[in-house]
Amino acid sequence: MTAQVPSPASDPAAPLRDLLVARIRENGPIPFAEYMRECLYHPEHGYYSRESAGRFGDYYTSVDVHPIFGRLLARQLAEMWEVLGSPLPFAVVEAGAGIGRLAAHILDFSARELPAFYAALEYVAVERSAARRAQHAERLAVHAAAGKFSNAAEIPLAIPVGCIFSNELLDALPTHRVVIENGKLREIYVGIEVEQLVEILHEPSTAKLDEYFREQGITLQDGWQAEACLEACQWIENAGRALRRGFVMSIDYGHEAGALYNERHNRGTLLAYRDHVVSENLLEAPGAQDLTSHVNFTAVDVWGRRAGLMRTGLVTQSQFLVALGRANEFADLYEPGQMEVEKLRARLLLKNLIHPEGLGEKFQVLIQRKGIEEPRLTGSSGY
Template identity: 40%
Template sequence: MNLQPDSKPQLEDFLRRCIAERGSMSFVEFMGHCLYHPEWGYYVAPRQRIGKEGDFFTSSSVHAVFGRLLFRQVRQMAQILAAEAFTLVEQGAGEGHLALDILDAAAEQAPELYRRMTYVLVEVGSDVRRRQEQLLAPHVAAGRVRWADFEQLDGLEGVFLSNELVDAFPVHLVEQTAQGLREVYVDWRDGEFREELRAPSTARIETHLAELGVSLPVGNRAEVNLAAADWMQDVAAKLRRGFVITIDYGYPAAELYAPLRRNGTLMCYHRHQTSENPLAHVGCQDITSHVDFTTLQRSGEPGGLRPLFFGPQYRFLMGLGFVEMLMELEAREPDPNRARNLRLTLKNLIMPEAGMGETFKVLVQGKEVGAPPLHCQRTLADIRLPLG
């Protein structure tokens, strides 16, 4: 039985008081409170978010294969850097499953690298940190894991990793009207939160869209993730030398802001049910929007980040040996039914339509590393499969 709450009266009261005192608030502020309020925010307060008892699944919650394949790329990056100490930072690690799979793989397959690596977790909620500590206890005891605030990071040499982080950054929600671009604000009227359209809260919104060459048709809505641009600039500044791996669902700007996407991409997740109403289940549902990967690439360039790979998740995983690992796992499984179930489970990671393979994208950027040939860049023609 799922006993998780459907609303948080304390957060609703807080938001109503803010509106009563200052007037309607921009949607980006409303979303920020819903997700990251220090006491009642969705990502801060105790709650099961990932998995069957939560609100959604992630690639790392599907199977350990995702993390083990990702470790293959991380291991190569560590070899390229050839430094005495190797740091792997993961921001927004959730329950810590991806960290566990990567650390397990490192301990088993590359003990020398494991001994000199530090896995740094950047997390906003103390409850999440507590659960991560429990899950990663053996690696914590081995001195391989520590926690840090994002502001504390500096002079990194290694890999900065995020998996489904940027989609949960608060976004400005805008609509193109016959009178010009308007921003969505949230008000409290007639006993409920309601939208209203007002002039943009910052000139950065229109400047951002103009720099991308985006002109929304009248009636279209879209999300503008200014926080993502700022974040990538900060990541570039904190990385002295190394790589950035960003995994998330999204598109290049031209596709994200295409005229056919009339309602934008804002989506909410609550108990594995989706909706397009971010004003409901305040503090108890995830609110996301698709990531603009063009902005992430452009924002990293002034700080020295150069794109090395960008493509759908299925291409990334195939390049890292997904097919070979699947065949190996199936060969080890004597029960044909379990082998079939394994195959069906892992297909979720690469299937373009029903699974995560196409919508999810992977961006790999490098700083002060040149243009090395990465494992993830392998094409299908490069993959040599064993014969029958």
């Protein structure tokens, strides 16, 4: 994979590409994880930092399909609150909250349908991008005024009791990439050759890469490429340390290690998204395209344990939503006084969330707990 330098002025990727090229010329090649961090989170030119970050233009998430996703999540969060003894206050910390759309769905529904839970709720939307945080104020004004909503750039350092959850956060964290060459672990760096950004193999930039695979008992074959998202390990460890009692719930696409590091994924899973076109041109448009990789749920489990998080369950999004929705036959899909044709449309949108061909089987929900005996939670009960 290569990308032309220098860049034409009209190219939205030009400013970041020029910065990266200058930096690599001065200091040498950078690990791919470093490149990905700049592409997504450079304060000015990163994909998620720009005002125009192409929501809907490049990709959509479950949140965008229908508010039922947030409503059923609210039901799961309310049940977690009850299982923990209905504490007051109860922190719900949404990590990677984006523009606050999911927060609005959860809070609007809780205020209307789950008043006791809403009364206990302290919702914190954690979002690294200032441009995205700025969009929370209007959407969540009612809940902020009621003292139920606030936002932050990072997870609070101490959460006495609550649930930290995320939807499509972990897949958006910068990841290292490795290749096995003659039986040895090598890392993919981004360098420059003949005026182009190119991938270069070097010695691993950190001993943590070797530890990552060893700790999970993963053996990669010669020639295989793979990701090792050390930032996800760090993130779950930090989340576990911040939480004294409660749950961490991670919703994302991905697999357990055994299903991720195999022949099927032997080129890795990193992809670029731009205008709903998926490609492997990872170096093509720094800062102007989304980059994302499949989550390794085994690593999230293993590194979570270091901070006292125990696995409660890993189920598909389909199992999770159906288990939560079936109790009232998905009545939460509808608005009061809705016409039959609108109800039908809502049912079709629900299908997209739970159907194997849609998001239902691609996405998984991992629930971890801390400071509480194995509970029975509807969402992770299977059906």
